[in-house]
Amino acid sequence: MDKPSLLDLPAPAEMRDWATEQGILILAHSYQEGFLQDAAHFVGDSLELARKAAAEQAEAICFCGVHFMAETAKILSPQAEVIVPDLEAGCSLADSCRAEDLRQYQKFLTGKLGRRPTTVAYVNCSAAVKALADVICTSGNAGKVVDSIEPEQPILFVPDMHLGAWLNEVSGREMILWNGTCMVHELFSVETLQALQAEHEGSVTMAHPECPKNIRDLSDHVLGTAGMLRLVKASEGKTFIVATEGNMIYRFQKEAPQNTYIPAPGASCACNLCPHMQRNTPEKLWEALQSRQPQVDVPAEFIEPARQALERMLAIS
Numbered sequence: 273m274d275k276p277s278l279l280d281l282p283a284p285a286e287m288r289d290w291a292t293e294q295g296i297l298i299l300a301h302s303y304q305e306g307f308l309q310d311a312a313h314f315v316g317d318s319l320e321l322a323r324k325a326a327a328e329q330a331e332a333i334c335f336c337g338v339h340f341m342a343e344t345a346k347i348l349s350p351q352a353e354v355i356v357p358d359l360e361a362g363c364s365l366a367d368s369c370r371a372e373d374l375r376q377y378q379k380f381l382t383g384k385l386g387r388r389p390t391t392v393a394y395v396n397c398s399a400a401v402k403a404l405a406d407v408i409c410t411s412g413n414a415g416k417v418v419d420s421i422e423p424e425q426p427i428l429f430v431p432d433m434h435l436g437a438w439l440n441e442v443s444g445r446e447m448i449l450w451n452g453t454c455m456v457h458e459l460f461s462v463e464t465l466q467a468l469q470a471e472h473e474g475s476v477t478m479a480h481p482e483c484p485k486n487i488r489d490l491s492d493h494v495l496g497t498a499g500m501l502r503l504v505k506a507s508e509g510k511t512f513i514v515a516t517e518g519n520m521i522y523r524f525q526k527e528a529p530q531n532t533y534i535p536a537p538g539a540s541c542a543c544n545l546c547p548h549m550q551r552n553t554p555e556k557l558w559e560a561l562q563s564r565q566p567q568v569d570v571p572a573e574f575i576e577p578a579r580q581a582l583e584r585m586l587a588i589s
C-alpha cells in the first residue's frame with residue numbers, strides 16, 4: 273500500500289465514522305496529538321481507555337498510545353483484535369522494569385525480609401510485569417491502593433520511583449521503590465518553572481506525580497491527568513502552568529477553554545512531548561485502520577494473572 277500523505281487523509285471525524293462502519297473502536301491517550309484525539313471515539317488515560325474497551329465489547333480496537341496501554345486493553349478485552357498505529361511506540365518507564373529482573377528482586381526481597389512483599393505496579397508497565405504484581409494502580413488511585421494494604425505488610429512499588437516517593441510522602445509508608453522514571457516527566461526545568469511562576473503571578477501550577485520532588489514541591493497540585501482535567505473543568509478564568517506531557521494542553525483547551533494553559537518546558541529544550549507517543553501519526557492511524565495491522569498480542573500465560581491484578585485495583589477504587 274502506498275504511504276498516504278496528510279493531504280490524502282480523511283478528516284478526523286470521517287476517519288472515526290469509517291472505523292465505526294468497520295467495527296473498529298478508536299481509543300486515544302490524552303498525550304496524543306490533536307488529530308488523533310479528534311479521530312478517536314474516546315480520549316482518556318490508559319486505564320479509562322482499557323475499561324472503555326472492555327465495556328464496549330469491541331471486536332476490534334485501534335489504540336493510539338504506547339505498547340503497554342494496548343496490552344492492557346488486550347488483557348481486559350482478550351476477544352478483541354488490538355491494532356496500533358506503530359508497534360515500536362514504547363515507554364522509557366515500562367522499559368525500566370523487565371519481568372525477569374522483577375522476579376529476581378521479588379525473590380531477593382522475600383529472603384531478606386522473611387516474607388514476600390506485596391508488589392504494587394503502576395499501570396505503566398508491561399503485561400509480563402503486571403502478571404508478577406499483586407495489584408495495579410494508576411496515578412489517580414495509587415493512594416487508595418496503597419492504603420488498602422495492611423500497614424505492617426512490606427510493599428515493593430514498581431516501576432516509577434518518583435510516583436513511589438510521592439506516595440511514601442503522602443501515606444507515611446516506606447515502600448521499597450524500583451528505580452524507573454519517565455523520560456518526559458523527569459526532565460522539567462526547575463529554573464524555567466520558577467521563572468514562569470514569577471512571570472504569571474496568581475497562576476496555578478499542576479504537576480504529574482511522575483515528576484521529581486523538586487518539581488512537585490514547586491507545584492500547587494500534584495495530580496494525575498484525570499485529576500488535572502477535573503480541576504481545570506471546575507475552574508473559571510485561571511492560568512495553569514502544566515508540568516506533564518505537552519499534548520495534554522490540547523485536551524484542556526478543548527474541554528475547559530475558559531482557562532489559560534502554559535506548558536512547563538523541559539530542561540534541555542522547550543519541548544515536553546513524549547517521543548514514544550509521537551511515533552503515532554494520522555497517516556499511520558489511517559494505514560492501521562485499513563490494514564488492521566500491526567496488532568498487539570499478550571502471551572496467554574500473562575493474561576489471567578495480569579487481569580487479576582487489574583481487577584484487584586478496580587475492586588479497591
Ligand code: SF4
Pocket residue numbers: 303338362363364365366396454455456457517546547548549
Ligand atoms: S510520557 Fe513517559 S510514561 Fe508516558 S509513554 Fe512517554 S515515556 Fe512512558
